[in-house]
Amino acid sequence: MPQPAQIKSFRKRRFPQILTRTLIVLLLLGLLLAGFATYTVRQSFPQENGTIQLPKLKAEVTVQRDKWGIPHIYAANSHDLFMAQGYIHAQDRFWQMDFWRHIGSGRLSEMFGSSQVDTDKYLRTMGWARVAQQEIQEINAEMKAYLEAYSDGVNAYLAEHQGSALSLEYTVLKFLNPGYKPEPWQILHSLTWGKVMAYDLGRNFQSEIERAILLKTLTPAQVEELYPPYPQDLPVILPEFQKGKTGEDEDSDDTPFTAFDIEEVMESITKPMIALEQLIGPTGIGIGSNSWVISGQRTDTGKPILANDPHLGVQIPSIWYEVGLHCTSKSAECPYNVTGFSFAGMIGVIVGHSDRIAWGVTNVQSDVMDLYIEKINPKNPNQYEVNGKWVDMKLVKETIQVARSQPIVQTVRYTRHGPILSDVSPNLKEFQPNQPLEIPPNYAVALRWTALEPSKLAYTVPQINRAQNWQEFRTAAKNYDVPAQNLVYADVDGNIGYQMPGKFPIRAKGNGRYPVPGWTDAYEWQGYIDFEQLPKSFNPPQGYIATANNLVMRKYPYLITADWVYGYRAQRIVEMISQQREPISVEDVQEIQGDDRNLNAQILVPLLQSITVDTARLQAAQKLLRDWNLQLGMTSPAAALFEVFWKHLLADTFHDQLPETYFPNGGDRWYAVVANLVKQPNSSWWDNRNTPKVENRDQILQQSFTEAVDELERIQSQDPKNWNWGKLHTVTFRNATLGKSGVAPIEALFNRGAFTTAGNGETVNANRWRANKSFEVTDIPSLRMIIDLGNLDNSVAIHTPGQSGHAFHTHYNDIVDSWRNIEYHQMLWEQKNIRDNTAATLKLVPKLRE
DSSP: OOOTTOOTTTTTOOOOTTSOHHHHHHHHHHHHHHTOHHHHHHTTSOOOSEEEEETTOOSOEEEEEETTSOEEEEESSHHHHHHHHHHHHHHHHHHHHHHHHHHHTTOHHHHHGGGGHHHHHHHHHHTHHHHHHHHHHHOOHHHHHHHHHHHHHHHHHHHHOOGGGTOHHHHHHHHHOTTOOOOOOOHHHHHHHHHHHHHHHOOTHHHHHHHHHHTTTSOHHHHHHTSOOOOTTSOOSOTTOOOSOOGGGSOSOOOSOSSSOOHHHHHHHHHHHHHHHHHHOSOSTTOOEEEEEEOGGGBSSSSOEEEEEEEEEOOSSOSOEEEEEEESSOOSSSOOEEEEEEOTTSOSOSEEEESSEEEEEEEOOOOOEEEEEEEEETTEEEEEEETTEEEEOEEEEEEEOOTTSOOEEEEEEEOSSOBBGGGGOTTOOOOOOSSSSOOOSSEEEEEEEGGGSOOOHHHHHHHHHHOOSHHHHHHHHTTOOSSOEEEEEEETTSOEEEEOOSOOEEESSOOSSSOEESSSSTTOEEEEOOGGGSOEEESOTTSEEEESSOOSOSOOSSOSOSOOOOSHHHHHHHHHHHTOOSOBOHHHHHHHHTOOBOHHHHHHHHHHHHSOOOSHHHHHHHHHHHTOOSBOOTTOHHHHHHHHHHHHHHHHHHTTTSOGGGOOOOSHHHHHHHHHHTTOTTOGGGSOTTSSSOOOHHHHHHHHHHHHHHHHHHHTOSSGGGOOHHHHSEEEEOOSSGGGSSOHHHHHHHOEEEEEOOOOTTSSSOOEEETTTEEEEEEEEOEEEEEETTOGGGOEEEESSOSOOSTTSTTSSTTHHHHHTTOOEEOOOSHHHHHHTEEEEEEEEEOOOO
């Protein structure tokens, strides 16, 4: 397990001194040479045929796996259905489940040793496990029974499997941490899953931190230029609603901290954030998903078609686990008949369809995190000021167990706003203001976040899974509080809908764009937006609803966020739906999901075609853009040229004025920034401050274009026709733990790739790369799903890299090629169709008492 915080020296560090790298390699090679490798690898593969007796099971359960490894579970009652789901998840994905529960509870050091102590301190400061424990105390009897049944299923598997019989990773971990043994699964572990996902999808305080740090060297006006308002010419999710005021018009001067040196504090918080990012993926602001639903008025079947592709960090195994959950006879006690995608570690189906409805999700990217600067009592570091009085902090002792080392005791300090994040850095310097402002001489930074309050998210999944209509769907969605999502809906009766659920704070003042004073009530949260006032739509007149993390409506009386994704993916989806002349089919929707058109190029290519280049090689390159269809195809020379140019344009324009940590990543926000700047040919942003002359737009365009040609000639070919975007833009699926060890033989066991890909982060086919890092893909459409409500067996899906979490299993990475080529498999539905495509059948039966 690497030390995630050491990103730049990542491959240079060694494992903790449990065993040297050389010894680990020799041991692994010894296993291979001794001929034990095949047995070691295969002994963890799941039993897929025959009969297994399970304690606590009430009746026989049938598990039919299809040729893609997807299990279709049939049970007579709800207890057995969810118990079987827990058992099957553990069969295929227990290492993933074990790892994620250690993230959720801040217990990575127990598995991987002292290298993870700082990450654990950050996670314990967040306190997700403490919040989950509160939720357990409040959970109702039905939900508790479901989660206990799931835990019983996982634990039934653990009772019969240990060490290498669980997963190959445990064979390697034994060399690093010989004493480690997985503990039984608990309800707590399922609930912390939701906290990790909420953090993964909702880190808007990163933008708060970035803006605060940038104010050290830039004016407020310059900072706002780098965070432009949502463009007027890009689509909103609900265009039919245009009344009220815009939430973006909230008071933007929400903090007096626009000129003081808060850099040390904020940078200290970013260090553990970056470390955690290495484990759960570089998502957050700017990363999103696509979903849309099309009314039967526009489809070839006369019934709705629903599409969804959530975008998440590249990883192996897949974050998703496809599964069918079927009550053999639907009843009040067992009301489930659903298929789609689950999370290993959670009950139910997160996105998919039942016999009545279908639904999909995209991230709202809501602003539900605020940073508060707290005044600390210089005589007592555990007191902070509230309205002129010193108040005691809440102190929570945390004991971090460290593999092969002594435990570490940490004290987490809480203010009324939440945990003090600045405590997680041991090297904070005393803050010194550089402006004559009333700044606290002793201070700390606390986080208020909706996910650090008890949530009802766990209720939502089974409630949506059994919903029969729009009203029941909305009732279930009411509990979808954290992370806030755009939910799209369709049903077999022909209805389509949209609902935004979530907990959104109503602030007394400000819009959450910068850290605010914590010692007064001026910036307090006054409550949450009532669910009935949240945006929704049912059977809108345009006959479709498209979401891509973009602005929901132009006019809305409350603030959801000021940091919407800018709508380029949404624009392309809306264009392709609205321009269809013939009724839309599932195949048409597949074409939309695979679209690689770059709307950034639509703005910049005309400018590139107009600049003067005076050499034959540059003219030959410029000619590539003349007939380009703006599609970032895998083999496209023009796509390679434009994307390499984009990297250089951002560097040439912004690197001289921004700190390296915040060099442009090239995502949607930078599309909007540059789209505004190209209208200002003499903007100061174009000038390179490191040169004596003053550059303008066209000079920088010419420079960046030349640099792009130079780079492609150097790394690919002197002949522009041989340039190839896919060969630059590859994806490698890495195991989040051992796959990033820096030890090549171990990485080779678990990682797969590199594979060529198309698109970029802002095409509908959203394979994101980062202009401040490399062309390698970091985030992907983690699944694609298209539901045909006219014929559920006509629905299709794909995820990647495969169903199995076991390295070298047939289904470990068998669907990568289908995924990257925008191909799908059928979502089997009717029992006869499942039976006809069954590759293995497993019977789970109650264990007889001895």
